[in-house]
Amino acid sequence: MSFFYLFAVLAVLLVVPFIYFRISTKGQSKKKTSILYGVVAYLLTTLLKMILMATFLPDSDQEEADFTAQFEPVSAIITIVVSSLDALGCFLALRACSGHSEIRIFGVSFAWSSAESILSFFFVSWIGCLKPEFNWVYMQNALGSNINLLKQIAFTHIIWVLWKGKFQNPDKRNIFIWLSAFFITPELFKLSEVLLSKFFIFGWVLLVLKFAVAYGLFITSKKIYQSFEQLNNNKKKN
Amino acid sequence: MKNLQRSQLLLCFFVLTLVYNLLPVKPLETLPVYRLLHSEQVSSTTGKTFIRGTTSASVPSSQTKTYFECAEYLKNIPTNLNQDTSTETEDEIPPNNEQEDFVKCFKGTVAVFPLFSLLEFDISLFSEGGTCKGILVVLPRDLLTTKTQEFVTFQNEEEQESKEEIIKKLGQIESLLVEKEFRVPIYFINEDEVSHLFSFDNVNSDKQGNYNLKIVGKPGNKKKIKQVSSLEAWLPTDLDEEGKLKPTIIITANYDTFSISPALSSGLESGNNAVGVLVELSRLFTKLYNNPQTKGQYNLLFVLNSGSKQNYLGTKKWISSVDRKVLESVELVLCLDSLSIYDDDIEKSKLIDGLFLHYSNGGKIEIDKTVPTEFQSISKLFGIDTQIITKKIMKNNPLISFEHEIFYRKKLKAITISNFKSYNQTIRKGSLLDLQSGSSPNARNMETVTTLIAEFLSKMIYKQQQHQSQFISIFKNNYKPNNLVIQNINKMLLKYNRFSPFLEKDEQFLLNLENTFKSFGLDTKIESKKISLKKETFYYSGTQAKLTIFKVKSLLFEFFVFIMSLVYLAVLYYFLNGKQKTIQEIKQLLNNRKKNN
Numbered sequence: 001m002s003f004f005y006l007f008a009v010l011a012v013l014l015v016v017p018f019i020y021f022r023i024s025t026k027g028q029s030k031k032k033t034s035i036l037y038g039v040v041a042y043l044l045t046t047l048l049k050m051i052l053m054a055t056f057l058p059d060s061d062q063e064e065a066d067f068t069a070q071f072e073p074v075s076a077i078i079t080i081v082v083s084s085l086d087a088l089g090c091f092l093a094l095r096a097c098s099g100h101s102e103i104r105i106f107g108v109s110f111a112w113s114s115a116e117s118i119l120s121f122f123f124v125s126w127i128g129c130l131k132p133e134f135n136w137v138y139m140q141n142a143l144g145s146n147i148n149l150l151k152q153i154a155f156t157h158i159i160w161v162l163w164k165g166k167f168q169n170p171d172k173r174n175i176f177i178w179l180s181a182f183f184i185t186p187e188l189f190k191l192s193e194v195l196l197s198k199f200f201i202f203g204w205v206l207l208v209l210k211f212a213v214a215y216g217l218f219i220t221s222k223k224i225y226q227s228f229e230q231l232n233n234n235k236k237k238n
Numbered sequence: 239m240k241n242l243q244r245s246q247l248l249l250c251f252f253v254l255t256l257v258y259n260l261l262p263v264k265p266l267e268t269l270p271v272y273r274l275l276h277s278e279q280v281s282s283t284t285g286k287t288f289i290r291g292t293t294s295a296s297v298p299s300s301q302t303k304t305y306f307e308c309a310e311y312l313k314n315i316p317t318n319l320n321q322d323t324s325t326e327t328e329d330e331i332p333p334n335n336e337q338e339d340f341v342k343c344f345k346g347t348v349a350v351f352p353l354f355s356l357l358e359f360d361i362s363l364f365s366e367g368g369t370c371k372g373i374l375v376v377l378p379r380d381l382l383t384t385k386t387q388e389f390v391t392f393q394n395e396e397e398q399e400s401k402e403e404i405i406k407k408l409g410q411i412e413s414l415l416v417e418k419e420f421r422v423p424i425y426f427i428n429e430d431e432v433s434h435l436f437s438f439d440n441v442n443s444d445k446q447g448n449y450n451l452k453i454v455g456k457p458g459n460k461k462k463i464k465q466v467s468s469l470e471a472w473l474p475t476d477l478d479e480e481g482k483l484k485p486t487i488i489i490t491a492n493y494d495t496f497s498i499s500p501a502l503s504s505g506l507e508s509g510n511n512a513v514g515v516l517v518e519l520s521r522l523f524t525k526l527y528n529n530p531q532t533k534g535q536y537n538l539l540f541v542l543n544s545g546s547k548q549n550y551l552g553t554k555k556w557i558s559s560v561d562r563k564v565l566e567s568v569e570l571v572l573c574l575d576s577l578s579i580y581d582d583d584i585e586k587s588k589l590i591d592g593l594f595l596h597y598s599n600g601g602k603i604e605i606d607k608t609v610p611t612e613f614q615s616i617s618k619l620f621g622i623d624t625q626i627i628t629k630k631i632m633k634n635n636p637l638i639s640f641e642h643e644i645f646y647r648k649k650l651k652a653i654t655i656s657n658f659k660s661y662n663q664t665i666r667k668g669s670l671l672d673l674q675s676g677s678s679p680n681a682r683n684m685e686t687v688t689t690l691i692a693e694f695l696s697k698m699i700y701k702q703q704q705h706q707s708q709f710i711s712i713f714k715n716n717y718k719p720n721n722l723v724i725q726n727i728n729k730m731l732l733k734y735n736r737f738s739p740f741l742e743k744d745e746q747f748l749l750n751l752e753n754t755f756k757s758f759g760l761d762t763k764i765e766s767k768k769i770s771l772k773k774e775t776f777y778y779s780g781t782q783a784k785l786t787i788f789k790v791k792s793l794l795f796e797f798f799v800f801i802m803s804l805v806y807l808a809v810l811y812y813f814l815n816g817k818q819k820t821i822q823e824i825k826q827l828l829n830n831r832k833k834n835n
Contacts, residue, residue, distance in 0.1 A: 004796040008803035015807055023814045133788040139799070 005138070006129035012142035013117055013125065017149050021110040025103055034097040034107025041096075041108070042115040045089030052085075053078070090159045101160065101229075109149070109156040116152075117145035136204075143207055150214040154221035161228045269432070271374070271425040271785040272501040273455060275416055276778040289419040291498070295455035295780055297348055297372035297423050299788070302449050304350045304436055305358075308343035311336070312359055337363055344370040348451045350436055352376050353670075356411045367421035372453065374785075375426050376436070377670065405671065412669055416498050425453060425783065426499050426670075435787065450788040458780025463739045466544045466552040467748055467766045469493075471520055471755040473527055473538040485569040486537040487695065490553065490641060491516045492546035493731070493747075494738045496668030501781035503737040505672025506728055512574035513731060514724030515688050516540055517754060522692055522717055524758045534699035537567065540760070542751065545738050547668060548775070550638045552738075555767045557648055568650050570609070570698065573641035575656030577687055592623030593687075596639075596654040598646045599628045605651045613653075613694050620690050627659065655691065673732075688719035727754070739777040 025031055056078050093108045125138045275291035341363045349370045356375070364370060415424070435449060478484050491512035497503035520540045526532040545551030557565075575596075595610050610626045617624040631643055638644055639661030642652035692713045700712075713719060734747040743766040755762040812820045 004793070004800040008796075008800040011800075011803050011807060016810060019807065019811050020814060023811070131788075134790055134796070139803075 003130070005134070006126065009125045009129050009138045009142045010122070012139065013121055013145055014114070016146045017110050017114050017117070020149065021106055024106045031099075031103060031107055034093075034099060034104050035111040037093045037097040038108035038111025039115050041089045041093035042112045045085055046119075049085055086155075087159055090156055091163055094156070094160060094163065105156045105160055105225075106153065109153040112156070113145065113149040113152040116148065117142075121145055140204070140207055144210065147207070147210050147214045150211075150218045154214070154217040157221040157225045161225055164228070164232075267435075267787045269427060269785045269787070271427045271453060271783050272499040273781050273783060274420070274424040274426070275498050275500055275781075276458065278460075278776045278778075280774065290416055292420040292422065292424040293457075294367065294372075294421055294423040295453075295457045295783070297425075297451060297453035297455075299450050299452040300371040301347045301790070302350050302374075302436075302451050303344055303347040305352060305355045308340055309358075311340035311343055341369055346371060348372045348374055350374045350376060350432075353378060353411065354407065356414065357407055361414050362418050364422055365418050365420045370422055372423040372425065372451070373420075374451065375424065376429050376432060377426055378429050405669075408669060408671060412498050423453065423455065425455075425785070426502060427785065450790050452786045452788070453783050454786075455783035456780040458778035460776045461739045461779055462771075462774050462776050463545065463548060463551065463769050465743060465766045465768050466555055466738070467741065467743055467745070467764055468544070468552055468556040469542040469748055469751055469755075469762065469764050471540040471760040471762045473520065473524055473540070473760055475527065475534055475537050483563055483567040484535055484537055486539055486564060486567045487698065488539045488541060488568055488571040488645075489516055489519060489574065489695075490541045490543060490571065491574040492544065492550075492552070492641070493542050493736060493751075494544040494546055494552070494741070495672065495736045496547035497670065497672065497737065499670075499781065500737040500740060500777065501735060502670065502673060503668070503735045504732055505668075505670075506731060510576045510672075511684055511687075511724055511728065512577050513542060513751075514727035515577055515684065515691065516542065516574055517727050517751070518688050518719050518723045519692055519695070520755060520760060521723060521758045522688075522713060522719060523695075524760055525717065526696075526712075528759065534696075535701070536569070536699045537564075539564070540755070544736075544741060546641070548738055549636070550641055550644055551769065551771075553641055553644050555769065556765075557644060559765070559767060565648070565650070571642065571645040571650050571652035572691070572695070573645075573652060573654040574691075575640060575654050576658055577655070577684075592625060593617060594656050594659050595624055595626050596642060596656060597626075597628055597652070598631050598643055605653070609651075610653065612697060613655075616694050616697070617690050620686050622686065622690060625659070684724050685719045685721050688724070689713045692719065727751075737777075739775075740779065740781075 021031075090108060090112065093112075094104050097104050097107065099107075121138075121141045125141065128135065128138050273292065273295065276293055277290045279288045279290075280286070281288065337359050340359060344364075345368075347370060349364070349372070351373060353375055364373060475484050493513050495503045495505060497505065520538075523534070523538055527534060527538075541556065543550075543552035543556055545553070545555070577593075595613055597605050597610060599605070614624045614626060629639065631646060640654040640656065642654040645652035689711075693711060696712050730750055731747055734745065736745075736747070743764075748764055752762050752764055815823070
């Protein structure tokens with residue numbers, strides 16, 4: 001309706017990731033390269049995913065809805081397979097940039113989720129917030145993108161551990177890491193949304209649930225990463 | 239550098255707001271609304287133009303205000319505290335000076351009024367342009383109760399208002415709306431479509447969602463009645479020995495309606511079942527005539543005309559173009575006016591108010607008084623009270639009160655059967671109530687009325703002796719009137735707006751009626767005649783429009799959301815940074831500022 005709502009939405013959409021990134025990577029250098037590689041990786045990955053989806057995904061009649069999508073197994077499987085390219089994109093970005101592990105992880109995840117939120121929500125929110133009709137959807141999208149940031153950080157942590165861990169620690173922990181990487185694949189996240197919408201859970205309640213899941217994943221991934229780092233440090237000492 | 243950046247930013251915002259204004263906006267809802275009548279009449283003597291109804295069509299996107307949000311201005315303010323303030327505020331309308339505050343309350347907004355609230359204040363105060371952006375009148379689901387799920391009663395809740403009083407009030411409201419010129423757009427909308435948006439429960443009147451309404455309406459083109467269509471169904475008997483036509487009985491009814499909103503003129507005028515009764519009569523008599531043993535000695539001509547609300551224009555035109563031979567053979571014209579019942583009490587077989595038989599006396603034509611009395615006596619047998627009303631025709635007065643007067647002026651014997659005692663009863667002119675009257679025509683009573691009229695006609699046709707004890711009823715068993723036929727005709731008519739000036743030659747409902755008569759086996763034709771009048775009333779089209787509703791929030795709310803988002807950012811920063819670090823950073827910032835100053 002007015003610029004106030006627009007500023008509110010944009011603040012939540014853009015400033016929050018920036019705050020998080022700044023605090024997480026304080027006093028460290030080579031942030032810009034990781035951000036740059038993260039953005040480029042995201043753009044290229046998304047482009048490739050779109051081409052593959054357009055080629056292989058069957059036509060569906062359903063329109064794009066916020067939370068009331070219907071679940072179709074075939075298209076879900078195809079999207080799961082295609083979105084595993086996210087992992088590949090992340091991995092390449094992490095590999096390309098240089099610096100401390102935390103810089104690389106946070107830089108790539110911040111860049112990835114920011115690019116995603118700008119391309120998905122920025123322009124839509126800009127137009128939507130200035131409409132005469134007031135709609136909470138734009139604020140919900142902005143907060144959803146913050147939650148996606150959490151999820152992306154978790155995801156990037158796992159990719160890092162998989163990359164560094166695979167060649168060095170072939171034990172039972174790898175299986176657990178592999179499984180957790182699979183479970184936090186983006187498509188499964190969307191699946192959970194679809195399932196929840198079947199029980200008519202949308203809007204703010206869905207957001208809270210999403211946050212709970214994302215936070216849980218974030219904590220788990222951080223612990224995995226920390227335990228991995230500890231192992232690594234112990235080995236180095238030895 | 240800073241100045242440059244600022245000006246660039248400002249330019250960006252300016253450009254973007256321009257772009258935003260050009261973008262099409264998706265509204266919350268789009269609903270149909272019906273415009274109040276707009277008509278113009280030019281006086282033939284003075285040349286002055288009388289404008290009625292609403293002349294304005296579009297409502298720009300504006301906020302809404304319901305009646306209850308400003309109703310407090312209508313309460314009487316006591317001038318002297320010592321005086322008694324026990325006067326009932328509901329019954330008295332405050333004087334116009336006090337109502338000015340009420341009117342000012344709606345300035346710049348779209349006023350949303352429940353229908354019966356229009357009696358609580360003087361609507362003509364809104365007639366000037368600029369008083370408000372538009373008026374939206376919400377029609378309750380059931381007009382006869384004045385209370386529905388969403389609306390508050392505009393009556394004393396202890397006393398239950400009789401239907402007659404409600405009908406009277408409705409008539410008052412309708413005449414108020416149509417007799418003045420309004421320079422603000424006035425539209426009607428059905429309650430069902432807005433009940434989830436506006437709550438008219440005055441207890442919760444604070445909980446109004448903020449909405450913007452926008453109506454894109456065309457001012458419309460001038461329309462005058464260019465043509466009237468009449469539908470004739472001819473049921474002949476054999477010619478007499480000389481090869482001439484035997485006597486004829488004409489049975490007429492009118493199919494057109496009037497409503498204060500032409501787009502809502504699909505009702506059965508005053509609950510009028512006359513068209514259905516006429517169709518059913520034609521079916522019964524065709525059945526009788528098909529059997530050579532029961533073929534009557536009269537020709538029957540069933541006619542449906544238009545223009546009844548325009549001083550029976552259609553009938554006048556039709557009678558002037560009828561075959562002279564047929565006219566000469568006419569012995570009686572039976573005009574069916576409003577035949578309706580408002581009471582849904584099916585157990586009562588008695589009609590409310592009874593029927594009225596109107597005929598004219600004086601002049602060269604004298605109706606044999608046995609005709610009306612015969613009708614009266616037959617109606618008594620059916621438990622219906624019929625009153626006979628005679629009226630002299632004033633030749634200088636062009637106003638036709640009932641249809642039989644037209645035939646009377648053509649020197650034909652005619653009577654009108656009606657539910658109304660007087661020609662100028664408000665509801666008889668056509669009312670919004672008509673939209674609901676078709677929903678529950680009293681089944682048994684319509685059969686009774688049809689049987690009554692059929693028996694009356696059959697007495698003439700078959701020249702029965704009139705002895706009450708020996709009254710032989712023909713219309714029973716196989717020949718009993720079927721209410722389903724009447725109901726089906728009603729249902730069909732309710733789908734079409736039948737306001738005369740807007741009717742074309744080939745209207746679908748006329749074709750449907752023609753097919754119905756043809757299916758009975760009658761010789762049917764539709765004739766359209768051109769009309770050119772000296773004194774004309776012009777009506778304006780553009781009677782329906784689209785209402786778009788946007789849900790808006792107040793600016794204050796959005797500012798609050800903005801502040802909350804800043805708080806969210808601050809909390810997040812504090813949470814991520816840790817308590818001590820955040821406090822340190824704040825201290826550093828403050829110190830830096832002090833140093834700069």
